[in-house]
Amino acid sequence: ITIRQATIEDMEGMQNANLNNLPENYTFKLYMYHILTWPQASFVATTSGSDLVEAEDEDYKQDPKQDAQYVRRNEKIVGYVLGKMDDEPDGDKTPHGHVTSLSVMRTYRRMGLAEKLMRQCLYSLAENYLGEYVSLHVRKSNRAALHLYKDTLQFEVLSVEKSYYQDGEDAYYMKKVLVLED
Ligand code: ACO
Numbered sequence: 112i113t114i115r116q117a118t119i120e121d122m123e124g125m126q127n128a129n130l131n132n133l134p135e136n137y138t139f140k141l142y143m144y145h146i147l148t149w150p151q152a153s154f155v156a157t158t159s160g161s162d163l164v165e166a167e168d169e170d171y172k173q174d175p176k177q178d179a180q181y182v183r184r185n186e187k188i189v190g191y192v193l194g195k196m197d198d199e200p201d202g203d204k205t206p207h208g209h210v211t212s213l214s215v216m217r218t219y220r221r222m223g224l225a226e227k228l229m230r231q232c233l234y235s236l237a238e239n240y241l242g243e244y245v246s247l248h249v250r251k252s253n254r255a256a257l258h259l260y261k262d263t264l265q266f267e268v269l270s271v272e273k274s275y276y277q278d279g280e281d282a283y284y285m286k287k288v289l290v291l292e293d
Contacts, residue, residue, distance in 0.1 A: 112219070114227050117153040117191060119146055124188030125155060132214035135276070142193065145211065149195050151239045152208065154231045156190035156215065156224045190215035192228040196240050208236035208245040208289075213256070220255075226263055233264075237289035244289055248275060248282040260285055 117125060122142040130136055145153055193212040197203070210232065215224045236242035247266070249256045260266040266285040275282035 112156055112158050112189065112222075112224065113186075114154055114156050114224070114231060116151060117146055117155045117193075118150075119143070121155050121188060121191075122146065125153075125191040125193065128188055128191055128214055128216060129193075129212055131216065133212065134278070135212065137212070141211075145193050145195050148198075149240065151235045152194035152196070152232060154192050154194075154228050154235075155188050156219070156228060157186040158189050158219075159186045189219040190224045190228055192225075192232045194232040194236060194245075196236070196242060197246070205243050206241050208233070208240065208242035210245060210247040225259055229259070229264055233287070233289060234291075237291050242289055244286055246284065246286045248272065248284055250276060251281045251283060257283070260287075 122139065126137070126139060126142055191212075191214065192210060194208055194210050197207050197209045210229070213225060213228060215228075233245055236245055246269075247260070249260060251271070261268075264287060266287040268283045269286050270284045272282045272284050274280070
């Protein structure tokens with residue numbers, strides 16, 4: 112499994128992974144906006160031919176769209192992180208990044224991929240875009256993601272945003288200060 116910067120060609124696979132893994136879905140335009148505006152802020156985890164056969168990948172078999180993409184590129188997107196710099200006009204003027212979406216296909220979870228994707232993204236937001244901190248939203252009930260953010264990556268909860276999600280669930284708004292190591 113390889114982790115690399117996401118490109119325009121990866122957008123379909125990223126959107127597909129997002130549809131499989133999360134109820135928060137986005138337009139193709141939003142993926143495009145992220146990748147064209149902050150090309151170094153989004154990453155994908157991909158697997159190529161032999162890995163796929165060994166994993167007998169259920170996600171892959173169920174998914175004819177990725178099938179076509181796999182045949183074309185001989186690789187499949189099994190995880191992604193969609194990152195950006197915050198460009199809200201009335202937001203905090205300190206340059207800071209935001210993680211819009213992160214997910215890993217079921218078969219490939221608990222292998223450290225989300226942590227790796229996040230670390231690459233955070234590093235790049237600091238190094239390439241001079242982000243001083245990074246923020247994100249996560250469902251209060253999302254134990255796996257909360258473990259990753261809080262315990263593994265040391266994000267802190269800044270606030271609770273009531274009924275942030277469409278189904279009425281609250282979000283934790285989380286933040287991590289970015290420090291570039293030598
Ligand atoms: N329960 C408890 N802890 C978990 C779980 C779980 N189900 N899954 C992972 N963890 C822990 C791991 O043990 C590890 O902890 P450690 O550092 O103490 O060893 C840490 O979280 C990171 O594990 P990874 O293997 O890197 O995580 P993984 O690749 O499995 O991906 C993710 C985690 C992205 C949350 C995955 O479960 C997923 O795709 N879930 C559905 C989509 C989702 O919830 N995305 C996040 C939404 S929030 C946002 O997008 C900003």
